[in-house]
Amino acid sequence: MPEQALSDVRILDLTQYIAGPFCTKLLADFGADVIKIERPDGGDPARRLRPFFKDEAHQEKSGLFLYLNMNKRGITLNLKNALGVKIFKELVRQADVVVESFRPGVMARLGLDYETLEKLNPRLVMTSISNFGQTGPYRDYKSSELILYGMGGEMYSSGLPDREPVKNAETVSLYQVGAAAATGTMGALLGSRLQGIGQHVDMSMQEALTAAAPDRKSTVMIAYQFCGEIHPRFPGYETGYPYGAHPTADGYVEIFGGRAYWSRIVKMLGEPEILKDPKWLEPTAQANPALKEEFEALFLAWSMERTKRQVMEEGQAARAPVGAILTIDEVINDPHFNERGLFIEVDHPVVGKLKYPGRPFIMSETPFQARRPAPLLGQHNEEVYGELGYTGEEIARLREWGVI
């Protein structure tokens, strides 16, 4: 197999659920040897989360787990066992990175805090992902995807003004945190590689959602200080038009119009006579509710005669930012994504061949590879402990002692 960008990187992955495993998956996708370390009793709790293959709850059939842990090797190790801790330290000596997502303080209680591990491996990078970080008054507070999104600052301005704010879909915020965690870990790893500095990376999910790769949420925070205004909650981007989701004959399209794209929007609509009136170009036109109402009625009459894909195509032909709101099945069968090879087939010993989302980005020299499916619980115990020098008999004994 061709060399990958991170073929020379070994990562010990103590993370569970979604954000941490997505972080290490991104690194594994581009060649890192990620060793996923799971509790012997049941492993990563994500193994018990839906969706399950044919809706059958089974620790090797969670689609979430299978997706987030592909390209990793998997071992079991009991870190509450003194021998387990000793073996983990042996692994640390040969690793470049440790990523963990326990509650703050757990690693220290296990005797595995960064200060201890650094002595074994001075160039080690350790990333700790937690709800609110390793310090501060909320350090030990519990959280959820919904709560983190709300405390990240964007939720307040999402939804209708007279109703409760509404969050992003599914567990998207945790994936965003995972993407940020991989980025921060990679930065620290280069610090180790280029400057010889190992260090601990404390990552708060709340802060990651407020700022890691800033988007609207950090911008509204800056704008608030500049002008004193709180970003209002309403279904649009600006007060002008057309913005947001609009109905068509068979679904919705999402439009970004307003002043900047007005001439393109008019072109998309076939340059009707009524839109040639100079009133539409007056400086206050975009802020005029009566004009907005008039425009929206005209738009609706046009869009309801077309499918969402037709509206998207006619909009794009006029270079107007218009996107059809596709459903999951439409995305999976979409010609664009399929021609580009976004989806891949992965063969797994229990669930067989299935379509997965593939590479997150394209690297011309060191491409994404689907090297292996997600590990069965403890699948690589013999292999990994064998590499550490344990014989088959010793590994069997570790199992008897409840270490692995």
Next chain:
Amino acid sequence: MTKLPLEGIRVVELGVAWTGPCAAMILADFGAEVIKVDTVNFWQTQGRGMVARPTKEMLATQTPHSGGYPNKEPGEYPWNCWPVFVTGGRNKLSMSVRDLREPEGREIFLRLIKISDIFIENNHPDTMPKLNLDYEVLKEVKPDLIMVRSSATGLSGPYRDYRAHGSQLDAICSHSSLRGYRDMDPSANTPVFITDYLGACFSALAAMMALNYRRRTGRGQLIEVAQVETGAVCLGEAMMDHSMNQRVRTTQGNRDIHGAAPCGCYRCAGEDRWVNITVTSDEEWQGLCRALGNPPWTQEERFSDARSRYENQDALDQYIEQWTSQRDHYAVMHLLQKEGVPAGPVMDARDTYNDPHLKERGFLVPVSHRDCGNYLHPGAAWKLSKTPITIRRPPVRFGEDNEYVYKQLLGFSDEEYAELERKGHISDGPAPHIP
């Protein structure tokens, strides 16, 4: 002095809106020397503003994140103060060039590429070829260049030429079909931009991975981040549910897709104040009951176990909201967390600004900016123990580092610099004819 992780790495940025600028900012935060190239005679919409010189009247009608210039005034240098630009503008340098479409501008740009390691751009796929600055061309000048191209829908495929902001990509990757109120259609949704965030992270991540490879092999490469795909790969549960069960998921609103109940957003005392609560176990349910003072309804059979709470969530939500609506959103968080129940306020910008936890962690970083004044910039997501991320330079002003870049890096003499100035390359803002 401890060296920052990317000290010694030089990055060129031709970014617009969020993805490209924020990707470059991440590299700058880690210590790279990032040079943003600003053009004097060509205005890039959403580079440093929707327009170069907005009027006060225009700003008055705009939402804060696009119209929220300091005091809602365009000021003398509006291109240095657009909140979107300011967001991703820290720790960078800026040089100005008259116009990259002209041979001389292009030559200057190539001189910069020759001494750089990474080039990040997030323009339409046609832009670089039109400027004759495609990877194949740049590779001739700088053979081990790492070039990151992050366009909306990628460099190939039927949608390659699509014009889109994050909200269109949110639609096309199906995120929009999976979010929003459970009882409303998507027209009630506010546009969100998850692919800006993800595209920025992935662009920076990929560039750093490529640096690791280059360090080993001496080879550069071309990286393509199709922003729409960055959204698609973050919908794992929904994608796999379709793969495994042919199920087409729709929105669950604020409910937990993995079945924790109650899970929702509840009204609090005060104007437009809200709190999120998620109960994931019997222990947390008992904690919630304690915090609420064990009212009789908590003993009802229909709330007695995880499944019945999940099935009777609407009724449960009403009881919970009766309690939260009497209390401050922060007070609810502290009361519930004390009993081990996950809860947190829906924070608006004021809350973020005043939050004691973020304050104690030093998350918001004081910045003093010539044109924007003093304010707190949201920090980085990573607290690095030995090379902490700091704001070494405030969001960069147009052409702020011309002298340094032209003379020290590109080797132009004082006379040549004066000539460049005369020709209109050296400027602290876009040309006067640009509206």
